[in-house]
Amino acid sequence: xxxxxxxxxxxxxxxxxxxxxxxxxxxxxxxxxxxxxxxxxxxxxxxxxxxxxxxxxxxxxxxxxxxxxxxxxxxxxxxxxxxxxxxxxxxxxxxxxxxxxxxxxxxxxxxxxxxxxxxxxxxxxxxxxxxxxxxxxxxxxxxxxxxxxxxxxxxxxxxxxxxxxxxxxxxxxxxxxxxxxxxxxxxxxxxxxxxxxxxxxxxxxxxxxxxxxxxxxxxxxxxxxxxxxxxxxxxxxxxxxxxxxxxxxxxxxxxxxxxxxxxxxxxxxxxxxxxxxxxxxxxxxxxxxxxxxxxxxxxxxx
Numbered sequence: 145x146x147x148x149x150x151x152x153x154x155x156x157x158x159x160x161x162x163x164x165x166x167x168x169x170x171x172x173x174x175x176x177x178x179x180x181x182x183x184x185x186x187x188x189x190x191x192x193x194x195x196x197x198x199x200x201x202x203x204x205x206x207x208x209x210x211x212x213x214x215x216x217x218x219x220x221x222x223x224x225x226x227x228x229x230x231x232x233x234x235x236x237x238x239x240x241x242x243x244x245x246x247x248x249x250x251x252x253x254x255x256x257x258x259x260x261x262x263x264x265x266x267x268x269x270x271x272x273x274x275x276x277x278x279x280x281x282x283x284x285x286x287x288x289x290x291x292x293x294x295x296x297x298x299x300x301x302x303x304x305x306x307x308x309x310x311x312x313x314x315x316x317x318x319x320x321x322x323x324x325x326x327x328x329x330x331x332x333x334x335x336x337x338x339x340x341x342x343x344x345x346x347x348x349x350x351x352x353x354x355x356x357x358x359x360x361x362x363x364x365x366x367x368x369x370x371x372x373x374x375x376x377x378x379x380x381x382x383x384x385x386x387x388x389x390x391x392x393x394x395x396x397x398x399x400x401x402x403x404x405x406x407x408x409x410x411x412x413x414x415x416x417x418x419x420x421x422x423x424x425x426x427x428x429x430x431x432x433x434x435x436x437x438x439x440x441x442x443x444x445x446x
Contacts, residue, residue: 152177153231156196157224166196166223196223206230207303208352212331216348220338236419240426241300247430252293254434259285296429309354315385322418324385326411327352328362333407342378343370374398389414 152173159169167190174183182203189199197215200206206214210230217226263282267273304327314320328349335345343366350362361382368378376394379386390410397406 151231152180153227153234157227157231160227161224167191170196170199207305209303209305209327209331212348212352213334216334216338216340222338226334237301237303240422241297244300244426244429245297247427248293248296251430251434252289255289256286259289296432300426300429305352305354308358312355312357318387319418319421321385321387322414322421325387325390326415326418328384329386329390329407330411333404333411336404336407341369342375343367375403 155173155176156166156169159172160166164172167187170183170187170190174180174187177183182205185203186199186205189202190196194202195215195218197206197211197218200214201211210233213226213229214223217223259282262285263278266278267275304323308320308324308327311320315324331349331352332345335348336342340348346362346366346369350359350366353359353362361384364382365375365378365384368381369375373381376391376398379394380391393406393410394403397403400406
């Protein structure tokens with residue numbers, strides 16, 4: 145969604161808390177946010193009896209994780225909390241991308257300057273060079289720079305489930321496991337807090353991932369939990385890509401019977417650590433452009 149999505153979900157949450165039906169709430173959001181091109185379709189679907197989660201998913205306004213949260217929240221009477229959870233997630237992503245954009249202004253400008261200097265030096269060193277040819281090369285470099293900038297920003301707008309899908313070869317890294325825990329066990333927690341049993345919860349959460357291998361692992365946990373195996377043992381037998389710390393937390397939770405509290409506290413703590421790593425990645429990205437500038441500068445000198 146190209147608009148300030150966190151405001152939209154916060155608006156929906158506020159209206160829902162005031163006792164307004166979701167159809168009326170969606171209609172009022174449409175009046176407040178006329179830039180939402182898909183919203184009339186959302187309203188139409190809701191008016192035909194579709195849930196908010198289904199309407200937003202069908203119009204591609206939310207991803208799989210967000211659908212799970214809203215769907216579970218709707219069924220459990222916790223829609224405002226679910227909407228605010230998603231709003232917070234969007235707000236984090238929006239702020240990170242906004243900071244990244246501001247950091248890219250200078251390196252992108254330097255790349256453009258380097259490209260122009262390269263063209264000038266080429267014409268100076270070789271007076272017989274075709275001006276049109278040099279301009280064409282210049283334009284190609286500018287277009288490639290713009291394309292790379294847009295691609296990079298688009299990459300950093302992707303949600304965690306997409307990252308898990310494309311980064312399957314990095315399952316043994318701490319970053320992958322921590323991200324997996326936040327997405328999978330974050331969605332699992334929403335299901336558990338809404339009174340859904342472990343086996344059903346893991347089956348629902350398995351829909352979040354596109355990888356057949358990941359789905360199979362989660363469905364194995366679902367079957368084991370359904371047959372009476374403890375959650376911690378089921379997770380170990382299915383070999384889910386999670387950290388040793390979470391395995392210990394789950395084992396302790398099995399012993400105490402306080403799974404929801406244990407998972408909630410663990411995820412909140414780990415989210416802080418994961419956010420730090422993500423911020424480091426966003427801080428690193430502009431350096432790519434500086435590297436491009438250096439390469440172009442070297443090409444000018446040579």
